[in-house]
Amino acid sequence: MKLLTPTPWSDYELIDCGGFEKLERFGAYVLARPEPQAIWDKTLSDAEWESKAQAYFKREKGNSERGEWLTKQGMPDRWTGTYPLGSQKLTYKLALSSFKHVGLFPEQAANWEFIYQKTKALGVEKPKVLNLFAYTGVASLAARAAGADVTHVDSVKQVISWSRENMELSNLENIRWMVEDAMKFVKREVRRGNTYHGIILDPPAYGRGPDGEKWVLEEQINELLKLCKQLLNPQQHFFLINLYSLSFSALIAESLILRIFEKTENPEFGELYLPDSFHKKLPLGIFYRFATV
Structure with missing residues (x-):
């Protein structure tokens, strides 16, 4: 761990x-x-x-x-901030929202590096990456900066607009934006036989789709992961999930993934945290990620 x-x-x-x-x-x-x-x-x-x-x-x-x-x-x-990634610099907008958020989860920077590096290492000319529950899209920017064909899915239109601003601020282009319920989108992609080289999931504990679809993490994550397995390219891929529910541990994430995917290459799982100036470690979610490269 x-x-x-x-x-x-x-x-x-x-x-x-x-x-x-x-x-x-x-x-x-x-x-x-x-x-x-x-x-x-x-x-x-x-x-x-x-x-x-x-x-x-x-x-x-x-x-x-x-x-x-x-x-x-x-x-x-x-206002705006920047994050250095490889030879590039990602620029993101920050704002004071009524839900205490500002448009960025800084602890996720460890995963932006993973997304960028694994996308580069796939050895595919234009790998396809799917970002579900994608929020303001810095993870999407990391994949796009590494050359991926990115599909960004979020249920909130205003958040998609924010993500588009971040793309333009970062001098990137051609991310595919989908204002849609994640479960509905994934089911449709499975029916169409589509696959992706990279899948990123960052689901909330609770949420609503654009048409009022209900999302409850504990009730639906198992089904969603089974569908994601069908979407993941079996030969060349990376997979990343973040979970923030206070009732979830990294061991739950490990058990979920291994029960569905059975075998994962180069797996890593555990906790994300931020240290403050006085060396206290603030836990901010759990993760599981694996990759063929």
Whole structure:
């Protein structure tokens, strides 16, 4: 079992975490927002957090997700950041959303590297990569930057628009955008006999498709993975899944994958985490990934 954390890069830093919150720097701006897994005490004082943070997310009463950002003068609603990948630089938009998110999950940088490297190593002229529950699409950018023909699937039209902005900011083009329920899309691709050299899944614990389709991770992930097995090119491939449900462990991911795929080449599984400036490790999900190369 592995513990993965990104190589530090200039546009992101986890400064401190604790008291069910995290203090992060995205580019030039420092944000404080909720973090349910930071159950220990903060290292810095509340006064230091207040002096550093240019934006603080305040939850709505009785709602663990929605809320509003309280900002200091000079804090923009939107800005950009960059991530160096190979010989290229990915550029992404950041924004203060009403769901505490900003458009980027920094711990995923460890997986962006995996996607880029494995896509390059496939030895296929234009490998096909499918990104499901793709959010704002930095994983899609990583595959496209490595030369893949990328299909990006998300159920939220506004998120697809955000992803397109990220593609254009990164001077990339020709990603295929699908505003669709992931399960419906995969079932249709299986019926059509399509296959992909790379499949990326980043499913939420709960969600809704564009037509109100219900997604519950525990109830549907097993079926979705069985369908993904049929879509994965049997000779040359990579596969990556991230899971964020607090009730899931890396051992559940391993058991799920091995029961369905039976044999995986070069498997890696474990936890993703971010270290703060005081060497506390903040866990931020589990992963399982494998590749023929």
